[in-house]
Amino acid sequence: MTGELLTIKDLHTGFRIKDTYYDAVDGVSITLKKNEILAIVGESGCGKSTLATSIIGLHDHNKTKVQGEISYNGLNLALLDEDNFNKVRGEEIGMIFQDPLSALNPLMRIGEQIEEGLIYHTNLSKDAREKRVLELLSQVGIPKPKRVIRQFPHQLSGGMRQRVIIAIAISCKPKIIIADEPTTALDVTIQAQILDLLIDLQAETGAGIILITHDLGVVAEVADRVAVMYAGQIIEEAPVDELFSNPQHPYTRSLFNSIPQMNSEDDKLQVIQGLVPSLVKLPRTGCRFSSRIPWIPARAHEENPILHEISPGHLVRCTCWQHFHFEGERGGSFQ
Amino acid sequence: MWKTILRRVLVMIPQLFVLSLLIFILASFMPGDPFTGLITPESDPNRLEELREAAGFYDPWYVQYYNWIVNAAQGDFGKSYTYKIAVADLIGDRALNTFWLSLLSVVLLYLIAIPLGVLAGRYQDTFLDKTIVLYSFISYAIPTFVLSLIFLFLFGYQFHWFPTTGTVDIKYDQGSWGYIWSKIYHMLLPAITYAILGTTGVIQYLRSEIIDSKSMDYVRTARSKGIPIRKVYSKHIFRNSLLPIAAFLGFTITGLLGGSIFIETIFGYPGMGQLFVQSITSRDYSVITALVLLLGFLTLLGSLLSDIIMSIVDPRIRID
Ligand SMILES: Nc1ncnc2c1ncn2[C@@H]1O[C@H](COP(=O)(O)OP(=O)(O)O)[C@@H](O)[C@H]1O
Ligand SMILES: [Mg+2]
Numbered sequence: 060m061t062g063e064l065l066t067i068k069d070l071h072t073g074f075r076i077k078d079t080y081y082d083a084v085d086g087v088s089i090t091l092k093k094n095e096i097l098a099i100v101g102e103s104g105c106g107k108s109t110l111a112t113s114i115i116g117l118h119d120h121n122k123t124k125v126q127g128e129i130s131y132n133g134l135n136l137a138l139l140d141e142d143n144f145n146k147v148r149g150e151e152i153g154m155i156f157q158d159p160l161s162a163l164n165p166l167m168r169i170g171e172q173i174e175e176g177l178i179y180h181t182n183l184s185k186d187a188r189e190k191r192v193l194e195l196l197s198q199v200g201i202p203k204p205k206r207v208i209r210q211f212p213h214q215l216s217g218g219m220r221q222r223v224i225i226a227i228a229i230s231c232k233p234k235i236i237i238a239d240e241p242t243t244a245l246d247v248t249i250q251a252q253i254l255d256l257l258i259d260l261q262a263e264t265g266a267g268i269i270l271i272t273h274d275l276g277v278v279a280e281v282a283d284r285v286a287v288m289y290a291g292q293i294i295e296e297a298p299v300d301e302l303f304s305n306p307q308h309p310y311t312r313s314l315f316n317s318i319p320q321m322n323s324e325d326d327k328l329q330v331i332q333g334l335v336p337s338l339v340k341l342p343r344t345g346c347r348f349s350s351r352i353p354w355i356p357a358r359a360h361e362e363n364p365i366l367h368e369i370s371p372g373h374l375v376r377c378t379c380w381q382h383f384h385f386e387g388e389r390g391g392s393f394q
Numbered sequence: 395m396w397k398t399i400l401r402r403v404l405v406m407i408p409q410l411f412v413l414s415l416l417i418f419i420l421a422s423f424m425p426g427d428p429f430t431g432l433i434t435p436e437s438d439p440n441r442l443e444e445l446r447e448a449a450g451f452y453d454p455w456y457v458q459y460y461n462w463i464v465n466a467a468q469g470d471f472g473k474s475y476t477y478k479i480a481v482a483d484l485i486g487d488r489a490l491n492t493f494w495l496s497l498l499s500v501v502l503l504y505l506i507a508i509p510l511g512v513l514a515g516r517y518q519d520t521f522l523d524k525t526i527v528l529y530s531f532i533s534y535a536i537p538t539f540v541l542s543l544i545f546l547f548l549f550g551y552q553f554h555w556f557p558t559t560g561t562v563d564i565k566y567d568q569g570s571w572g573y574i575w576s577k578i579y580h581m582l583l584p585a586i587t588y589a590i591l592g593t594t595g596v597i598q599y600l601r602s603e604i605i606d607s608k609s610m611d612y613v614r615t616a617r618s619k620g621i622p623i624r625k626v627y628s629k630h631i632f633r634n635s636l637l638p639i640a641a642f643l644g645f646t647i648t649g650l651l652g653g654s655i656f657i658e659t660i661f662g663y664p665g666m667g668q669l670f671v672q673s674i675t676s677r678d679y680s681v682i683t684a685l686v687l688l689l690g691f692l693t694l695l696g697s698l699l700s701d702i703i704m705s706i707v708d709p710r711i712r713i714d
Contacts (some may be wrong), residue, residue: 089691092698112614115618117614117618119706141623142622144620145620145621145622146620147618147620148617148618148619148620149618149620149621150620153618154615154618156611156614156615156618158611161610161611162614162615163612163613163615164612164615164616164629164630164633164634165612165634165708165709165710166633166637166708166709167629167630167633169445172615175616175619175621176619177619178618178621179619179621179622180619180620183636211709211710213709224615227619228618230619257528326533389545
């Protein structure tokens with residue numbers, strides 16, 4: 060139960076922009092345990108997808124540099140070449156993508172798209188593969204699988220297509236499933252169905268799931284543990300109950316405040332304005348969040364902010380959280 | 395599907411009608427008439443007038459149009475003033491020649507352009523890619539007649555690798571293998587020239603389609619399955635990139651039919667293009683109008699053909 064499935068240490072993924080590499084993932088360390096759903100949250104642009112695609116090796120080596128350690132089963136995935144990665148991808152790690160409308164090849168039948176991975180990762184016969192495809196389609200809750208394998212993606216709804224993509228991801232029974240915003244592009248009712256499906260699959264297969272989302276509602280529903288990312292770094296990490304009852308980093312608190320509360324008497328929400336800085340403009344020293352909370356004095360921040368364990372399993376970056384108050388609120392100890 | 399095709403064909407009738415009217419009006423604005431060319435100091439002006447009268451030159455335009463279109467609908471486009479034979483017969487043979495030339499050109503064009511475009515797109519920014527792009531720019535920059543003349547001079551007259559006129563050697567019996575080969579052999583040089591000139595567009599288009607496709611979501615999905623990269627290319631990237639090329643096939647073929655004017659004239663290949671140029675210089679109206687009408691018809695046919703091909707290769711498009 061507590062076994063570590065995937066251990067990431069000091070991962071840096073940089074994109075080349077005009078001959079300089081800028082890290083979109085900037086020193087991330089995190090572990091995924093067996094049987095666990097680990098959520099990664101953060102605003103758009105803070106490096107969540109880059110982290111996911113680094114784990115499954117989908118970056119273009121000509122334009123992207125992945126450095127650090129991604130240990131899986133005694134291998135450092137960050138060092139694998141394309142051919143060796145193909146033995147891990149699909150077989151050991153499956154991935155579910157954000158936009159089901161564009162994530163399937165429009166010219167290929169559903170059955171063929173699910174079968175593709177099976178051809179290379181199993182030695183099932185043609186008939187056995189077809190049986191497995193039908194089985195997978197039922198497993199992800201697609202009615203009339205016999206008909207669906209002959210259909211093309213455009214003949215299915217968004218929710219159905221996402222189920223197909225999930226079927227592709229789990230086709231070879233991977234130990235790790237990475238789901239990058241799997242419900243963002245879907246209707247609310249469909250969202251709930253897909254999340255339920257993910258939870259069921261996790262229980263059935265015992266896979267570890269990394270669930271990327273910017274939706275804290277989703278996190279509350281499915282995650283065991285949460286890491287909050289900001290500007291390429293993890294700024295807070297905790298078990299889900301701990302994070303929801305006791306969020307500490309100013310960024311996390313702001314994220315919580317940005318969810319409209321149904322029964323809140325106080326309709327003035329304390330939300331921190333501003334955006335995640337672009338890769339090129341991102342300050343690489345000091346507390347990366349300081350520019351968005353200028354009313355907090357500079358000495359509240361650490362010079363080189365690191366993650367501090369403030370209670371068992373609860374990590375927070377920098378020291379500014381101790382002195383933080385929302386703008387306009389009464390200040391703390393620095394007056 | 396057949397119903398849709400039939401409907402599309404029916405829609406072509408009013409389109410053709412408008413086209414024919416336009417052609418007729420334009421033709422009536424053209425200066426001179428076929429008899430102007432016959433005038434010599436000795437010719438009798440009264441005799442010329444009689445000829446004009448007999449040919450219906452002084453009828454009101456709508457009468458002329460009506461006569462023309464009714465006959466045309468029955469395949470009678472009148473007589474060529476210069477060749478003295480029925481326009482339909484004159485064009486018939488030529489159209490067939492042009493059709494075969496175009497077909498061979500299209501085949502060669504795709505045989506050259508598809509591999510080059512695919513390689514350039516797959517190995518983007520490598521030396522190979524840059525060489526192919528350079529080639530396509532050069533073939534784009536060379537005017538048709540320059541390349542045609544160079545090829546004709548080198549491979550036709552200097553090295554005698556290819557015949558320089560005609561469509562077939564007369565020594566073969568019609569329908570024999572030798573005859574067919576001789577026909578192809580006569581078409582080869584103009585077809586190669588034509589194909590090379592056409593490669594630019596296809597190479598550039600395919601290259602950028604492939605580069606675009608590489609960053610598509612479905613390619614990422616395919617890669618996440620852990621299948622060999624060559625499979626990612628052949629089953630996902632190439633299939634999707636070739637789609638628009640297949641869709642344009644109909645237009646490409648008819649485009650070549652219409653674009654054969656220079657090539658046929660320079661290579662002395664007796665097709666529609668050559669006939670077109672000759673009829674313009676000799677003001678052979680009945681031939682010109684028939685040819686323009688035919689080209690217009692082929693363009694409409696090309697767009698229909700493209701729609702049909704599209705519905706076959708792209709599962710998202712079904713005409714029914
Ligand atoms: N291929 C790429 N080339 C250059 N910059 C990129 C690329 N992909 C993402 N980025 C940049 O990296 C940062 C993180 O992006 P991403 O990982 O997609 O964030 P998220 O998934 O959290 O929204 C953003 O600033 C984004 O603009
Ligand atoms: Mg993302």
